[in-house]
Amino acid sequence: MSQIMASNHPGRTSALTQMRNALTTKGYFYASNVDCLPQHYIESVYAFARQLHELPVAEKRRCARPNGTYSGTDAGVEELAYEAGSASTVRAWDFSRVRFPTSGQFRPEVHCPSSGLGFHDFLDDLYGRQDRLAVALMTAFAEMLELPRDTAGDTFSSCFLGDGHDMGTIRLLHYPAATSSEEARKRHEANYGISPHTDFEAFTLMHQNAPGLQFLPPNGADWVDAPVREEEFVVIVGDILERFTNGVLRATPHRVLQTAHERFSIIRFNAMAPETLVEPLPHFVTDSRPAGYTPVTMRKHMETTLGRLELGLGAWEKGQPGRSLSASFVYDDPGL
Ligand SMILES: O=C(O)CCC(=O)C(=O)O
Ligand SMILES: [Fe+2]
Numbered sequence: 611m612s613q614i615m616a617s618n619h620p621g622r623t624s625a626l627t628q629m630r631n632a633l634t635t636k637g638y639f640y641a642s643n644v645d646c647l648p649q650h651y652i653e654s655v656y657a658f659a660r661q662l663h664e665l666p667v668a669e670k671r672r673c674a675r676p677n678g679t680y681s682g683t684d685a686g687v688e689e690l691a692y693e694a695g696s697a698s699t700v701r702a703w704d705f706s707r708v709r710f711p712t713s714g715q716f717r718p719e720v721h722c723p724s725s726g727l728g729f730h731d732f733l734d735d736l737y738g739r740q741d742r743l744a745v746a747l748m749t750a751f752a753e754m755l756e757l758p759r760d761t762a763g764d765t766f767s768s769c770f771l772g773d774g775h776d777m778g779t780i781r782l783l784h785y786p787a788a789t790s791s792e793e794a795r796k797r798h799e800a801n802y803g804i805s806p807h808t809d810f811e812a813f814t815l816m817h818q819n820a821p822g823l824q825f826l827p828p829n830g831a832d833w834v835d836a837p838v839r840e841e842e843f844v845v846i847v848g849d850i851l852e853r854f855t856n857g858v859l860r861a862t863p864h865r866v867l868q869t870a871h872e873r874f875s876i877i878r879f880n881a882m883a884p885e886t887l888v889e890p891l892p893h894f895v896t897d898s899r900p901a902g903y904t905p906v907t908m909r910k911h912m913e914t915t916l917g918r919l920e921l922g923l924g925a926w927e928k929g930q931p932g933r934s935l936s937a938s939f940v941y942d943d944p945g946l
Contacts, residue, residue: 638847691805705729736780779879816845818844821873822867824867826863831930885909886907
């Protein structure tokens with residue numbers, strides 16, 4: 611990232627080529643040397659996440675969806691099933707500047723011991739740090755795809771304002787450990803920690819403290835393990851970049867296995883501003899490659915996909931290996 615975050619670094623062109631190759635052939639890469647998110651800071655985020663997930667169930671219930679942003683079976687709120695009918699163990703504390711702005715009185719009573727920041731301020735600060743990486747990546751994606759620049763800057767970062775008006779979300783996830791050897795055995799044979807899906811936004815930054823995450827590479831038949839790397843962030847493609855690039859980049863299918871060990875992850879979905887119209891850009895549409903996706907706003911894509919999950923319709927077509935239903939969903943009306 612030091613080569614990407616400085617605009618005139620001599621290694622920039624080769625880093626952009628590596629990024630493009632990784633995203634088109636594997637669907638993910640690991641971002642290293644991220645100065646705005648150093649390892650000691652990441653550790654403080656995990657410590658904060660642990661405090662949140664260890665809160666008494668009564669406090670979790672008070673802060674649970676739909677009033678607050680907690681979801682977990684311990685508070686009686688199930689994670690939505692991406693693959694219809696699947697069961698998952700994940701528990702989540704979510705934060706978004708735009709999507710859940712009114713949850714003030716339903717915020718948990720926690721403070722980070724080192725900074726003293728509470729739930730909102732701690733996560734807002736994390737969001738700002740992630741934005742620095744996200745804006746640099748958006749600019750890099752536009753450049754590696756050779757998109758034209760205009761006075762507003764590059765195509766992607768001008769849709770992602772980076773100042774709090776995007777539909778991005780942070781999720782602090784916890785997958786509890788199995789409590790008995792019997793449960794550990796059952797988990798081994800069971801459903802998912804989180805079922806297969808593609809993320810609905812533009813791209814996702816991920817960090818995990820234990821194994822469990824897997825990807826399905828483009829054209830790949832088999833799921834591959836994502837190694838744990840303490841100082842690096844996994845970057846994957848979401849539905850919005852697939853739709854903008856007319857499928858040149860493909861949203862990265864991923865899932866989390868149901869492991870016997872405890873696992874935490876820090877997820878940041880990077881979205882566009884709500885009214886951004888997402889459709890194949892002219893740069894990616896030719897006579898031999900006509901537009902393969904219908905236009906839709908960022909807001910409508912999120913609302914439709916989540917609405918379908920709430921109805922139990924899923925966002926992933928089961929199979930070997932299966933397929934994302936959200937990335938190529940056909941809209942009759944863009945929702946402008
Ligand atoms: O826990 C993880 O590593 C992945 C979570 C995930 O895919 C999601 O929240 O969309
Ligand atoms: Fe995901």
